[in-house]
Amino acid sequence: MSKRQSIVEAAREAFLEEGFDAVAMERVAATANVSKVTVYRHFKDKEALLEAVMAAHGERAEFGPMGPLPLRVIGLRATLLLVGDRMREFLDRDDIVRIGRLVASQAERHPELARRYYRSGAEFGLASVAGLLEEAMALGMMPPADPRLAAERFIALCGGLHDHARSLGVTEALSPEARLAAVTGAVDAFGRIYGPFVGEG
Secondary structure (H helix, E strand, O other): OOOOHHHHHHHHHHHHHHOOOOHHHHHHHHHHHOHHHHHHHHHOOOOHHHHHHHHHHHHHOOOOOOOOHHHHHHHHHHHHHHHHHHHHHHHHOOHHHHHHHHHHHHHOOHHHHHHHHHEEEEHHHHHHHHHHHHHHHOOOOOOOHHHHHHHHHEEEEEEEHHHHHHOOOOOOOOOHHHHHHHHHHHHHHHHHHHOOOOOOO
């Protein structure tokens, strides 16, 4: 790991543990085992360091179809169950929840950082699901519709109020069983809106 990467990782840990405002550059330097001069050589100020943390996290956090989704093999309903489960597992991860809180805490002061984080995470995921649904429509597996709006509705059905409760720290991550039940309900509700899915009743 390069010195720059070590600094970014140290800053990420410090920001998540203490909050952006409470962290001093000296703390980041000590955690990264470098001098404060070295930190400032790479980053002109704490805001630039926060931007690097968001960029690095966005690269790790992007989610979407992992490999080709077998629409033609398992059908749309099973594919949506797979996508929904992966998405819910991802969004329930502690690091994702904590970084989301950090972004929200700084969104008013650093709106462009928040916008970039949104584009690399939520917007990327939305585009991936919309692309999947557009492909399903092209294959005749579901009636024609606005794929982006349909994707927004599917993601909302999968999340419900759980994501909001997680961000506030008033609930825990779903168990695998609870996650499967939530996603199954979301897919069934989505099917009642946009179905029936061709070949699946």
